Amino acid sequence: MMQEPSFDTLASEAAAGLRGDRELYLEIKEELQTHLEDKAAQYARDGHDEEESVALAKQSFGSPLDMAAELVEANRGRMRLRGLLRLGFNALIIPLAIVLALYVGYGRFARLQVMVSRFNFDSSNPPTQLPTLPFFGIEDYPADEQVSTDANSTVGKSPTSTASAKNADKYAVLRQLRGNEQNAKEIRNYWETHRSDPDSNIYFAYYTLYSNAELPAFRRGARSAQEKEARYVAEIRQGEQIEPQNALYNITLATYYLQTGMISKEERPNSPEVPQTDEVLNRRAFELGIAELQRAARKPYLHTYQMEVLAKRLNVLPAPRLTEDYLQQVTVSSSVLFPEFAKWRSLARRIPGCARLLLAEGRRADAEAVMDAWKPFTLQLVQDSTNQSLIKVLVSVAIARMLSKSAADIYGQLGATDKATEARSTFTHLEKVYAGWQKARQYTAGNRFEMMMHDHAPILTNLLLPVFGNMVLSVSELMPGRMHEHVIIEETAVQGVLLLLMLALLGTLCQGVLWLYQMRRAAAIPFLLLPPAKEIMRALLLGIVLPMAIYWVYSRLPGIGGREFGWSSDMRTRFIIEIVIVGFIMLWLPAFLLKRYIHRRCEDLGISRPTRKEERISNWKVRGAIFAALLLIAVAVVFAVRTDETYPLLGATLLAIGIIYAAVRYAVRKRHEHGLYYGTLARSMATVYAFAIIFLSLTAQPWLLYNEAQWLRKDTVCFGHFADKHQTVAGFTPVEIRAAQKLNGELLAVMEGKK
Amino acid sequence: MPFNTELVGSTVELLVLKLLAERAMYGYEIIQIVNERTDGAFNWKEGTLYPVLHRLEGKGFLVTEWQAADSGKKRRYYKLTTKGRGHAEEKVAEWRTFSGSVNAVLYGSAV
8 A cells, every 4th residue: 555645745745846945945845844734733623533634634735746836936036046146155255255364364474474575685595475465565576586687687778768677777776775785786786877867976875885895896806905905995985086075985994994903992892801902903004094084074074875875765665554564664774774883983983092092102293183083073973963863863972972082081181271171061061962861861750751651652662762762752642653553453353353264164164065975865965044134234243343343432432442551551451351352252243143043944944953962062072072182282292392202293193183083973973863954054154254254354454454554654653754755854753853853953063062 | 616716816916915914924824814704715725825925925025934833833924024015005906996897897886
């Protein structure tokens, strides 16, 4: 006898035409089955026995095949639309989410990598350079090989003959004017190529700062030290011919000769075992150095052209926008502004030594003439420090103090009383200037100011401000830097959330595939539930937009949000807790909300799922196994490091893989009867993770980057200065320049005898 | 008296919309109410009702929601959307005009 079909079979047959849409099929099958059960129950209430009731319900249902055809016709449009939505989600939304997450992650990584590679000065070992992406900070420059080819092709041609030659030329300015000795030759070549330019003297001056007699160009083929020296001296004399009024070339030669010809006691290590004496090492160089020093003192000015070089180099850089851009500009500035200090200090220390040596030799007139160079030299230095970095002004102050004090002593020994008095008076004024600066540096407000800085300044300002010295800044002046710091931390947190969302997305996709594979024989294919737009919006709004908005508003509320405090303050713990909580909510809440919807739908569709207890036990067993495996690896790593043995590590890793494999196998076997539920859950949860990634990547990330750029532009303490392409000062930040100009103004007034 | 299938078929959509305008109902409930109100004259089958319900759902006139009865049994309830409510009113007005016209021919008045 043929067995009567059950309600389930009957409903399945009627809904069979909808199998292409698993969700719709299950829903309608469940609906029809419920209908049949209701009908049978009605027959039972009408007095039929159970068997009769069921039979009558089936009989009145009619032909399932006719019904199936009708249902397919009725649902055709809907099925097509839902099919397109699924395809769109699988083929567009998920790949888009993955691409965006990778874009954001890679974009940030490439920014850092390019920045680091930009400052690699080791030309023999050029770093691998990753291409940067639009929208993320530093623009990329031509590869080194391209630059070198293009730069060579411009030699002897007009640098603006073609667009590519122009770009290469601009890049060459950036690259070849980079201040270090290895680049001296390149800088000279650059001058050679551009010697007809009206400002070619800038390039030669810059070359002079970085050249010395030991460069390969002077050493190569030289038969003697004299020949090498002659080449070097001829080179510097060329500079003197280019700009005869500039003392730079004579100072450079004086420094070279005196470094070769003598040693002053100021140069000796301050140790009781080392005799604190001056000594002539090479009479000829000593005499030539003195002569060169006196020639320099007669020149009307000293111009190092660092400001001009810096402007040229900064102008070929893209306009700074994000932190890395500004840091690059800071590094470029440092490389231009700092290097010549050692030469000036070295020369300054030798001037009193020269005078003392000449005095000891009884050449009193020569000694006085050498000592007379102290003031023009110092004045030239101070004048060249105008609108320069604070550190250059500080070096000038140190040199002026040292030379004025030495001059007073030596003039005293020479019996030049007027000069001694004048030098002593200058020294006294300089001491006042210096003491004033030092006093301001200790902050008149004392510890209270330091506490204020600790609480309200960003970390970078706390590092920089002690250098700036006499700057007492207000909380509001510190605000842009502080907000920039907060934004950077928030960006990092968003990137962390994006990374975790990406891992969750990939995890759910992998689980979905696993369950598809597992359930293929059971014909219970896990499917992607299509949550209504309302559910997705709710999950995103409540789970991401709302926590983010609440955090944004709350954190920016004056007096409550704590943004008047920096990360170095005691508020740091609170900031970390806030960010962790918001990040956790953004990760957990959307998933929780959508999971609730999926659970509900699974119940509606008759998909059986484990009890909470079963699920919890199974989850903990798997997590426990994975934790144990990781712990095992960690212990093995420690052991391997201590014993210098890698075999335990290898063994532990293999064992850990085995444990994890066994745990997953266990989970799969244990959960097999609910495979349809787990698979559907995994595939459907991918929806919320994908949308969350897209949403965060397209809203929070650009918004934070925009904020970063805005705060950087407003920051006058740490950055800000470089955003102005028309700057006429060669410092680092407006606040630093303020300090430098004030100190340099006082210094100049003393040196010009106005004080 | 069994009615002509086409005549019955043309009124299903109207009656479903009108009933759902009263409150949300599940499929079996709709069939029961129709049978009750027509005193068994309209003996709707599953194949009559469900394709119409699904078509209306596909057009956005209805939304569904699974709700548990007091017994705990879950049923799929259909509810009119705002668009569906407007459509129901149109259909009722159309029927009123149509039946009035038919009555006018048959009985000399639109009653």
